[in-house]
Amino acid sequence: MTVLRLEGLTKTFQRGANVVDAIDLSISAGEFFTLLGPSGCGKSTTLRMIAGFEEPTSGRILFGDRDVTYDPPNRRGIGFVFQSYALFPHLSVARNVAFGLEVRKVPRSELNDRVSSALKEVQLTGLDSMRVDQLSGGQQQRVALARALVIRPKLLLLDEPLSNLDAKLREETRAALRSLHSTTKVTTIYVTHDQSEAMSMSDRIAVLNAGRIHQVGTPDEIYERPATKFVAQFIGHTNLLEATVSTVSERSVVVALADGTELTVPLDRRAADVILKPGERVGVCVRAESLQFTDDSNSISGVLGDVEYTGPVRSCVVKTALGDIEVEVPSSATARPVKGETVKLKLSGSAVHLVKVS
Amino acid sequence: MSIWRKRITTGAVFVFLGLVLWGYVVGPMVATFRESVSNPEGGLTEYVRFFDFGRSAQGESMLGSLVISFLSVITAGLAGVFLAVLLQRWEFPLRRVCQVLVLVPIALPPLMGVEAFVLLYGIGGTFPQILGQLFNTSPTTFALNGFAGVLLVHTLTMYPYFYLSVSAALSQSDDALEEAAYSLGASRVQTWTRVILPMLTPAIVAGALLTFMSSMASYTAPLLFGVDKVMTSQIVIAKTNGDLRFASVVSVMLAIISVVFLILLQTYEQRTIYRTQSKGGARKRQQITRPAAKAVTFAIAAASTVFVILPIAMIFILAFSVNGSWRTSPLPSQYTTQNFLNMFKDPKSWEAIINSLQMSAIAVVGTIVLGVISAYAIGRKRFRGRTVIDIAMMLPWALPGTVVAINLITAFATPSAFSFGKVLVGTFSIVPLAYFVRFSPLVFRSTAAALAQLDPGIEEAARSLGATWWYSFRRVVLPLLYRGIAAGALLAFVNSVGEFVATILIYTPRYRPLSIAINDELYLANYGTAASFGVLQVLLVVIVLIITRRLEHQNSWQKAS
Numbered sequence: 001m002t003v004l005r006l007e008g009l010t011k012t013f014q015r016g017a018n019v020v021d022a023i024d025l026s027i028s029a030g031e032f033f034t035l036l037g038p039s040g041c042g043k044s045t046t047l048r049m050i051a052g053f054e055e056p057t058s059g060r061i062l063f064g065d066r067d068v069t070y071d072p073p074n075r076r077g078i079g080f081v082f083q084s085y086a087l088f089p090h091l092s093v094a095r096n097v098a099f100g101l102e103v104r105k106v107p108r109s110e111l112n113d114r115v116s117s118a119l120k121e122v123q124l125t126g127l128d129s130m131r132v133d134q135l136s137g138g139q140q141q142r143v144a145l146a147r148a149l150v151i152r153p154k155l156l157l158l159d160e161p162l163s164n165l166d167a168k169l170r171e172e173t174r175a176a177l178r179s180l181h182s183t184t185k186v187t188t189i190y191v192t193h194d195q196s197e198a199m200s201m202s203d204r205i206a207v208l209n210a211g212r213i214h215q216v217g218t219p220d221e222i223y224e225r226p227a228t229k230f231v232a233q234f235i236g237h238t239n240l241l242e243a244t245v246s247t248v249s250e251r252s253v254v255v256a257l258a259d260g261t262e263l264t265v266p267l268d269r270r271a272a273d274v275i276l277k278p279g280e281r282v283g284v285c286v287r288a289e290s291l292q293f294t295d296d297s298n299s300i301s302g303v304l305g306d307v308e309y310t311g312p313v314r315s316c317v318v319k320t321a322l323g324d325i326e327v328e329v330p331s332s333a334t335a336r337p338v339k340g341e342t343v344k345l346k347l348s349g350s351a352v353h354l355v356k357v358s
Numbered sequence: 359m360s361i362w363r364k365r366i367t368t369g370a371v372f373v374f375l376g377l378v379l380w381g382y383v384v385g386p387m388v389a390t391f392r393e394s395v396s397n398p399e400g401g402l403t404e405y406v407r408f409f410d411f412g413r414s415a416q417g418e419s420m421l422g423s424l425v426i427s428f429l430s431v432i433t434a435g436l437a438g439v440f441l442a443v444l445l446q447r448w449e450f451p452l453r454r455v456c457q458v459l460v461l462v463p464i465a466l467p468p469l470m471g472v473e474a475f476v477l478l479y480g481i482g483g484t485f486p487q488i489l490g491q492l493f494n495t496s497p498t499t500f501a502l503n504g505f506a507g508v509l510l511v512h513t514l515t516m517y518p519y520f521y522l523s524v525s526a527a528l529s530q531s532d533d534a535l536e537e538a539a540y541s542l543g544a545s546r547v548q549t550w551t552r553v554i555l556p557m558l559t560p561a562i563v564a565g566a567l568l569t570f571m572s573s574m575a576s577y578t579a580p581l582l583f584g585v586d587k588v589m590t591s592q593i594v595i596a597k598t599n600g601d602l603r604f605a606s607v608v609s610v611m612l613a614i615i616s617v618v619f620l621i622l623l624q625t626y627e628q629r630t631i632y633r634t635q636s637k638g639g640a641r642k643r644q645q646i647t648r649p650a651a652k653a654v655t656f657a658i659a660a661a662s663t664v665f666v667i668l669p670i671a672m673i674f675i676l677a678f679s680v681n682g683s684w685r686t687s688p689l690p691s692q693y694t695t696q697n698f699l700n701m702f703k704d705p706k707s708w709e710a711i712i713n714s715l716q717m718s719a720i721a722v723v724g725t726i727v728l729g730v731i732s733a734y735a736i737g738r739k740r741f742r743g744r745t746v747i748d749i750a751m752m753l754p755w756a757l758p759g760t761v762v763a764i765n766l767i768t769a770f771a772t773p774s775a776f777s778f779g780k781v782l783v784g785t786f787s788i789v790p791l792a793y794f795v796r797f798s799p800l801v802f803r804s805t806a807a808a809l810a811q812l813d814p815g816i817e818e819a820a821r822s823l824g825a826t827w828w829y830s831f832r833r834v835v836l837p838l839l840y841r842g843i844a845a846g847a848l849l850a851f852v853n854s855v856g857e858f859v860a861t862i863l864i865y866t867p868r869y870r871p872l873s874i875a876i877n878d879e880l881y882l883a884n885y886g887t888a889a890s891f892g893v894l895q896v897l898l899v900v901i902v903l904i905i906t907r908r909l910e911h912q913n914s915w916q917k918a919s
Contacts, residue, residue: 089816
């Protein structure tokens with residue numbers, strides 16, 4: 001069942017380009033959906049239009065069958081968690097959580113029950129009468145979450161809720177959010193610029209850049225089969241090599257890299273808009289972790305540049321005729337890469353993905 | 359559809375603000391301009407005479423105002439920067455006490471405060487008498503009069519503009535910056551000239567612009583020290599002689615100069631505000647260890663402090679003196695508490711106090727309504743003409759009281775829609791109207807400042823939780839802003855109670871406010887009575903300052919969240 005539908009949603013600020021450019025999206029009940037993109041890509045503006053804080057320049061927003069495009073935020077029944085948390089500094093923790101219920105004139109006894117169960121859900125029991133500025137960042141974040149959830153929203157909107165937390169707390173909260181979602185089943189739209197957050201939490205992700213959606217898909221699809229050059233480069237560590245299509249067969253396509261190396265790529269390893277015609281230029285995406293060092297003769301040779309140890313993997317830069325190529329090898333590998341060494345890289349056609357270059 | 363309702367409400371607010379500002383601020387300015395060119399022969403040529411320094415009344419008064427203002431900037435600047443550096447950078451005995459006392463001039467009441475200077479340093483004043491007796495000559499040899507007296511008053515009342523901005527800049531500056539300069543090989547002198555002073559420049563420029571504007575607007579000091587070749591005095595003299603046209607000409611010119619300085623101040627503040635990026639802790643002060651240096655520093659600080667608080671001390675002494683008991687001695691010879699009792703017993707005194715309180719209270723209610731609505735509209739809404747409203751709101755703050763008074767006189771000498779078809783000149787209501795116009799910017803500014811600190815997300819959070827705009831305004835925005843509003847309103851109230859410059863031009867003898875009562879008592883040389891009123895004003899300022907301080911301290915949670 002579709003809970004939210006965006007139709008040609010567009011936002012233009014004064015004298016500028018479209019911040020959000022004709023976005024179409026539909027989100028089903030119970031989904032954990034993420035808008036992912038670099039800062040300024042329009043993801044927050046989209047979320048704020050869904051909440052009703054901004055008016056779209058054109059397009060429609062539908063909650064189920066109801067057109068809410070120009071409804072004020074207080075008539076939308078959404079829960080919103082702000083990056084700054086936006087807790088009411090003059091109210092206690094419990095009064096903050098109770099705010100939405102007081103507005104709805106929920107009877108006192110029910111209100112108290114719902115507030116304490118909401119606080120229990122986010123593990124803040126016993127902090128009811130504390131002032132919000134006495135809480136840690138993580139606790140404030142959870143008050144914001146409880147305040148948004150206690151009104152039983154049709155839609156929970158989260159605007160970079162973890163960006164003010166330190167790294168360890170962020171991972172804990174990530175897990176907590178995920179489990180909260182599986183118990184409440186509330187349809188959630190999550191905005192972030194952090195791809196690992198998006199990957200680990202979402203059912204589906206929409207990748208945005210410059211106001212446009214580049215791809216909508218599950219985390220696997222986004223990672224394995226990027227639809228555009230932008231998605232390929234934004235997610236994970238990806239090398240983009242230029243190539244020319246040589247021959248096309250029923251099952252596969254042969255592309256030639258700039259140095260003449262030929263690769264046979266299965267036809268399904270390509271974005272939908274890639275034109276397969278001999279002589280056509282295409283982009284070959286190679287994930288850093290899918291490359292291996294080899295002794296094979298049919299390979300790309302280069303000289304090892306800087307090697308960075310990051311714990312689980314060593315990240316190396318190999319200077320080749322095709323340019324600098326990033327390679328990640330497991331730290332457990334027996335051969336230890338050393339700067340200045342001459343190495344050969346094995347490139348497998350079944351591990352690459354073709355995208356349109358321009 | 360709700361989108362239309364929203365636009366209509368925003369439009370209605372905009373129209374309301376536009377009407378109020380046009381009716382009481384901009385419109386009256388236009389009326390004054392019309393009056394100034396009403397002479398069929400003169401017209402705009404009246405304005406050309408301003409640049410005929412020394413020969414026309416216009417040119418002479420403009421030159422006088424400009425010269426006094428430039429000199430005031432220099433003397434007040436030297437005093438303010440000196441005190442700021444002394445008290446912020448060095449540690450010596452009683453530093454904290456001095457730090458509090460140098461701000462005392464802020465509590466100096468407008469009219470009685472200036473009179474205190476006259477009674478201390480002017481003809482027949484305390485110091486000329488002491489020095490005269492000491493050197494066995496006529497006291498008048500040492501008396502300050504005219505120009506020098508005005509300059510002294512300006513210096514000692516306006517140095518806080520420099521002191522406050524420079525000490526704020528000094529206390530915010532990061533030790534690490536200086537240490538960085540030293541570590542890069544800069545000497546002490548180089549560190550000061552290349553790092554510290556450039557960082558203080560914005561504070562000094564802001565102080566200079568404020569001082570210049572205040573000096574141009576100053577009327578009481580020239581009045582009491584007998585200087586009439588300044589623009590404000592010319593306006594009042596012309597108005598008193600019934601020459602409203604000439605008063606208007608000078609008013610318009612003075613308004614233009616003030617507005618230019620307002621624009622300079624605002625653009626400058628927007629362009630250069632240095633903020634240290636680092637968090638930093640409390641600044642370390644330089645400890646003075648050598649006993650001789652310690653004694654000298656202490657002596658300098660103590661002397662400056664005493665000098666600065668003398669006028670207020672003088673008001674307190676005079677308030678207990680018997681009227682007419684002061685002739686040829688440094689201080690009055692007889693003392694009493696009768697002045698304070700008379701305040702309540704004498705119906706004329708009591709009436710003046712009540713009049714002032716009433717007029718100020720009415721004005722403050724108006725300033726709150728206008729200040730809060732305009733601050734909220736400008737801070738939170740996007741509409742065309744927003745900048746225009748912003749400028750118009752701050753305009754009366756830049757205009758000298760004399761000019762505001764002339765504007766209201768020219769606008770409301772005839773019935774107008776904004777006075778509901780009545781003539782306001784010569785009535786009770788024009789006085790609170792003048793206070794309202796003059797002091798609305800105070801509420802506007804402090805509300806806008808409080809609003810700027812408020813995360814817009816807080817209001818959005820309330821809306822997303824189902825609150826209507828009005829509910830979230832009442833239950834979230836107002837409780838979070840009320841401290842800022844209260845601080846501004848209290849300031850507006852104190853300023854209204856002390857207001858003299860505009861009042862003298864527009865009051866009607868039937869409703870005599872406090873500042874006019876003081877002026878009348880001074881005219882009769884009843885220094886005791888006048889000073890007891892002054893003490894009342896000082897106490898009011900002190901109470902308000904204490905309350906405001908309290909409010910600011912409670913405010914800290916706003917920043918924490």
